[in-house]
Amino acid sequence: MLFNSYSFIFLFLPITFIGMFWLGRYSHRLAALWLGLASLTFYAVWDVRFVLLLLASISFNYGAGYWIGLCRNAGTRQAKHTLVAAITANLLLLGYFKYTDFFLASANQLFGSHVPALDIILPLGISFFTFTQIAFLVDAYRGVAREYNFIHYLLFITYFPHLIAGPVLHHKQVMPQFANPATYRINTEHVAVGLTIFVLGLSKKVLIADNLAQYATPVFDAVRDGHVLMLAEAWMGALAYGLQLYFDFSAYSDMAIGLSLMFNIRLPLNFDSPYKAASIIEFWRRWHMTLSAFLRDYLYVSLGGNRKGPVRQYLSLMITMLLGGLWHGAGWTFVIWGGLHGLYLTINHGWRKFKSHLGWHDGGRMARLSGGALTFIAVITAFVIFRADSLTSAWSIFSAMAGVNGVSLPTSLEPHLSPLISQLQLDVRFNGLLATTHGSPLRALGVIAVGLALVWLFPNIRQMLIIYKPSWEDIAGIRTPSPPPQGRLTVLLTWQPTLDFACACGMLFATCVLCLTYVSEFLYFQF
Secondary structure, three states, rough: OOOOHHHHHHHHHHHHHHHHHHHHOOHHHHHHHHHHHHHHHHOOOOOOOOHHHHHHHHHHHOOOOOOHHHHHHHHHHHHHHHHHHHHHHHHHHHHHHHHHHHHHHHHHHHHOOOOOOOOOOOOOHHHHHHHHHHHHHHHHOOOOOOOOOHHHHHHHHHHHHHHEEEEOHHHHHHHHHHHOOOHHHHOHHHHHHHHHHHHHHHHHHEEEEEEEEHHHHHHHHHHOOOOOOOOOHHHHHHHHHHHHHHHHHHHHHHHHHHHHOOOOOOOOOEEEHHHHHHOHHHHHHOOOOOHHHHHHHHHOOOOOOOOOOOHHHHHHHHHHHHHEEEEEEOOOOHHHHHHHHHHHHHHHHHHHHHHHHOOOOOOOOHHHHHHHHHHHHHHHHHHHHHOOOOHHHHHHHHHHHHOOOOOOOOOOHHHHHHHHHHHHHOEEOOOOOHHHOOHHHHHHHHHHHHHHHHHHHHHHHHHHHHHHHHHHHHHHHHOOOOOOOOOHHHHHHHOOOOOHHHHHHOOOOOOOOOOOOOOOOOOOHHH
16 A cells, blocks of 8 residues: 555545544553554555565564563573574575575576576565564664563554655664553644645655656666667756655655654654765765664674774675665665665765874865765766666666767757857757657756755755654654754744645645556655
């Protein structure tokens, strides 16, 4: 089931909401169970067969975590042995569904064999609920996870706002909220703020991300089919996809936080204006924040982190990002994308050490702007590999972005520019993809320009509603990368419970509903 669907908005959500708070008047346990069963129904709409797999995974990990807690309290070595065995079982399950066909294809290519693919269907959200449960097992071993209420654990894993595409949750972030009696009483402020965040996130998906897709998809499809791109169209495709992914993932993350707040549960931030980052290190503190934290805490630190010298640190960074890339998808393009970001991070850390050694300061506004521009270009360039169907396609796009194939302009400009181009003897053509792509190329540039303005000049949704503390970090007092809201535009857009804001959100919601004319999945569903 999709957040951006009629069945979710007008059927699932109101029934789940009413049922939880009605039952909450009589029994908190029944209300939590209702929400857990509703979440399983939400998952079953996609493919009911995998509900059994999800329940088996939940039961296994709950039992393993409970046993680890008992062994830890008893001071026996079985806690560590159980932890290793349980994590191995989780990784084997994830590996079987997600990577078996990838490894078979790679082995066939390497050894010239012809082992047929198994065509295994990837269960939706398996990467997210597997990592969430691995984090629970480690927290149980460390003594952080201390509550073992099975209904709460079932809800912790299946909770529908985060089940399909994150955030990756930790026990301490939500289990205390499930145990809080106030969770099961309607809070009108939370409902109003949560609905506002949901509507704003829905508008990002329906009105922005899906519109950008019509300019990104034809470019990458054309390269896949053997078309040779030129400069302008290659950059148009790369920018359109980078913005599409940004608004698509940002939309899901906002909608998850808004939906959860309606149920009095605050989820952790998973997206914090990453294109405003002034370095690649900062980018990864803002993009997919819970996954970045998971990889840092459970993989990078375990590999040695920055505790054993720069060589070990850079090696740990590279391994972590390569595996992070593989987590995103079973393909060499994802692995190389992860390796490229590992290289980026290594250069960034090395540059910081070099500046520190020479006693250089970080610079002022211009230094941050130039760092932000360089980071943005590096990220957009890497996303070409992320999106391309093959390394050959990615290289073709890179060549076009470098101007190797010349420049293509819309045919509408040919009568006006042909004399000038002939006089200057420029390598410009009017018969490239820009002449045939869906819609007007100038409209595409306009949509991209609007997207960049929203990314760089406007506050994010959390900043617009910060006084209502919509995220878990807000109530936990944890500092986040985004600076406090400031500037006239932020003040103007800061949400208030007034009739003007209600009418504006209502009209925005109506516009989104009218645009729900076709199924459009979130991009991170495939990861």
